[in-house]
C-alpha cells in the first residue's frame with residue numbers, strides 16, 4: 001500500500017462540520033438559546049440579589065422534558081457568577097443531577113465536592129465514607145471560607161428519595177449553619193404535581209418563585225435547530241429536513257431534546273448510507289431511532305418481570321388502540337400469559353402493581369384512579385405514555401440473549 005493513500009478509513013467527515021453542537025450535553029452559547037428570553041429575564045430577576053451579595057430567591061422550575069429547564073438554569077447561573085465577579089462578589093454554582101445522586105448524602109457530597117477548592121479551604125470531600133451530617137458540616141465550612149453567594153441547582157429534584165436536603169439548604173442561613181455565605185436553590189422538575197407532596201415548611205422556603213416552562217411550538221423548534229445547523233457541512237442539509245423534524249417533535253409535546261436528537265440521527269443515517277446530503281426521508285427513520293434509543297436507555301437494567309409487565313401493557317395498547325387505559329387485573333392476565341410463554345413463574349398481583357407504580361415514576365406510563373360506582377369501588381387504570389410500538393420493539397429485541 002502506498003504511503004500516500006490508505007483508503008480504508010474515511011478521513012474527512014462528509015456530513016458533520018461540528019457535531020458537538022448536536023451532542024446532548026452541549027451547552028449552547030447565548031445567541032443559540034432560542035425563544036426563552038422572557039424566562040431567562042425572570043430567572044435573572046429572581047437571583048439578581050446575589051450580585052450584591054444578598055440572598056437570591058429560591059426557585060422551582062417546572063415543565064415537560066426538553067423545554068430548556070436545565071439549559072436555562074445552568075446558563076443563568078454561569079452568567080450570574082460572571083457578573084457578580086465584576087461587582088467584587090465571589091460566587092459559584094453547583095449542579096446536581098438528582099436522578100444520579102438520588103440520596104441526600106450523594107447530593108450533599110456532589111455539592112461540596114463541586115464547590116470545594118482544597119488548596120483554599122484545606123477541607124477534603126471524599127467520594128464516600130463520611131456521614132451525611134459530616135458532609136453538611138464540610139459544605140458549610142467550604143461555603144463560608146470561599147464564597148459570598150452560592151447557587152445550587154437540583155435538577156430532577158423529584159427523583160430524590162428524601163426531601164431533607166431541600167430543608168437543609170433553603171434554611172441554612174436562618175438555622176445559623178452559615179455565617180456569611182448566602183445560598184440559593186434552583187429546583188427543577190418535570191412533574192407539575194411535585195410541589196403537592198412537599199412538606200409545608202419545605203414548600204414555603206423552596207418555592208419562593210415558580211416558573212413553568214411551556215412546550216416549544218414547531219416554529220421555535222425550527223429556530224432551535226436552525227441555530228445549530230452549522231453542525232453540518234455547507235449544503236448537506238436538504239431544506240425540508242429541519243421543518244419536518246420540527247413538525248414531528250412539536251407533535252410530541254414540543255421536546256427540543258428530541259428535535260436535536262432527530263437531527264443528529266438523520267445525519268448519522270446519511271453517513272451510514274454513504275449519502276452526501278441529509279434527506280427528508282431520513283427524518284422519519286431518525287425519529288424512530290431517537291424514540292427507541294431513549295426508551296432502551298430508560299429501561300436499561302430493569303428486571304425481566306418488570307419488562308413483562310410493560311410488554312403486557314404494550315400488547316393491550318396495540319390490540320385495542322381505542323381504549324386509553326387498562327385496569328391492573330387486565331394487565332395481569334396478559335402478563336401471566338407472557339410469563340407462560342417465557343417459562344417463568346408469574347409474580348403476585350401485588351408485586352405487579354408495585355412494578356406498574358415504578359414505571360409510572362419513570363413516566364413510562366400514567367396511572368389514573370377511577371371510581372366504578374358503589375358496586376365496584378375505585379380502581380386504577382394504566383396508560384402507556386410511550387409509543388406502544390416502540391415499547392414492543394425494544395422489549396422484544398432485548399428479550400433475545
Ligand SMILES: Nc1ncnc2c1ncn2[C@@H]1O[C@H](COP(=O)(O)OP(=O)(O)O)[C@@H](O)[C@H]1O
Pocket residue numbers: 023024025026027028032033034035036063064065066067068069070071072224256257260
Ligand atoms: N431554547 C433553546 N434554545 C436552544 N437549545 C435548546 C433550547 N431549549 C432546549 N434546548 C436544547 O434541547 C435539549 C434539551 O433541553 P434541556 O434544557 O435539557 O431540557 P429540560 O431540562 O427541560 O428537559 C438540550 O440539548 C438543550 O441544549
Ligand SMILES: [Mg+2]
Pocket residue numbers: 066069070071155
Ligand atoms: Mg433537564
